[in-house]
Amino acid sequence: MGMAVGGAKGSGGGRRRRGGRRSAISEINVTPLVDVMLVLLIIFMVAAPMMTVGVPIDLPETQAKAMNADTQPITVSVNPAGEIFLQETPIAIDEVVPKLEAIATTGYNERIYVRGDTNADYGTVMKVMARISAAGFKNMGLVTLQEQEK
Numbered sequence: 001m002g003m004a005v006g007g008a009k010g011s012g013g014g015r016r017r018r019g020g021r022r023s024a025i026s027e028i029n030v031t032p033l034v035d036v037m038l039v040l041l042i043i044f045m046v047a048a049p050m051m052t053v054g055v056p057i058d059l060p061e062t063q064a065k066a067m068n069a070d071t072q073p074i075t076v077s078v079n080p081a082g083e084i085f086l087q088e089t090p091i092a093i094d095e096v097v098p099k100l101e102a103i104a105t106t107g108y109n110e111r112i113y114v115r116g117d118t119n120a121d122y123g124t125v126m127k128v129m130a131r132i133s134a135a136g137f138k139n140m141g142l143v144t145l146q147e148q149e150k
Helices: 031-051 093-103 122-134
Strands: 072-077 084-086 089-091 112-116 140-142
Touching: 072 093, 072 122, 084 093, 089 093, 093 122, 112 122, 122 140
Parallel strands: 072 112, 112 140
Antiparallel strands: 072 084, 084 089
């Protein structure tokens, strides 16, 4: 009651190629790939909101409630130095209206938010708003922070 051990011919104990080398495994192990992809997905989900860059502005605080927004509005910002930004791009005051007309997808009904820094010159903010209003854009609003309880 013994068993044949070794590579005796005809025993069917193991297949060997010439030279005694083992054959290469042709299967792909996808478990490490899935693990790496899930880790990358989590990293990007956490990091994506932190990568949004805007013009650094200290907005004034008010008691107004936040607005519901379905689409992303166009923002025009004025910083303390009096520089004007369309989205994140610095522009001259004379270029505000032509660039707004170029990027407004819904025409003069486009929603435009004006963000003025707390320390920005009131006159500069009003000049920007007057030019936008005179061009025909009527759906315009000022962006503020909600006032915190102290």
